[in-house]
Amino acid sequence: MAARAIPLLLALLPAATYAFADTHPVVAFATYPSTFPSTKSIAKSADTPTILKTILSSDNVCAHGAVILVDQPGLHASDLRALRPDSALASTLGVASDSVQIPYLPRSTSHPFTNLSGSLAQRCGANVISYDPNQPFSAPEAGDRKYVVHMSMPSLEGLSGAARKNAMNALDADLFLSLSKLSLTFQNYVVVYAGWVPSHLSARQSPFEPDNTAHAFAAPSGGVLARYQLLTPGLILALIIAFFVLVPIIFGGISALASIQSPLKTEPPKGFVAEDKKNQ
16 A cells, blocks of 8 residues: 555656646636637637637627726736635626636736737727726727727736735726726626736737836745745645645555564463473
8 A cells, every 4th residue: 555655646746736836817707698618618728829719719709899808917816716705706707697717727928818809809890999997998989899908907926925915806896897887888798807927028029018028037026935936836735635645544554564463373272381292
């Protein structure tokens, strides 16, 4: 038992260490039912651009008045899990007609909507506009024209602990307020909310973001536990499994083997004298 458990432990640690490191989530929801493809078809894709294209590949997407693309640098799945159950995003997902949630996508250093917004606008015959949550929204002209609305949320890079949680709660409220403003203009809409990891190249490639080279090369702040510098969720999970599951199994097996007694050890018969037996 112990011989089998040790190779299993050694094989588990590397896989669990890198399981959730350098990942980001994608959340999509819509006011129109059956908007998104099945989860199986989405799961077949491996990279973020392909997954986003798959999510928005349905013809029903173009039936909405607007497709709202929201990006947030530094967003992790743990940030969304830390939100309260009655948060604005959780409540919105609860009443959405259709939704897709993918918590762990491979790290993407390029802007998730750089090429997608243009191709989507061309497919749906829509205009591409940008919306700044900190600025008043000027509603587009009324009519049958559709729109692809791009919105950038403030970055979570460099934040950790209580500061990161408080910032995420504030951004959740800002996102809900922004969507409420947009809903006054667009009654039917699709929202795709994606995280990504900026780099010195992605800032130059994105048509929505200014050059951020200095920030990309800045040293991480917040100590060795911030931004998964030392312990990742996968490594923590591996340590918990090792110390609380595999190690007790190993010690239990060793203890069971040590407690086994040989049945060959017997006591001599009563009245038996070894010297008399020898003289005979």
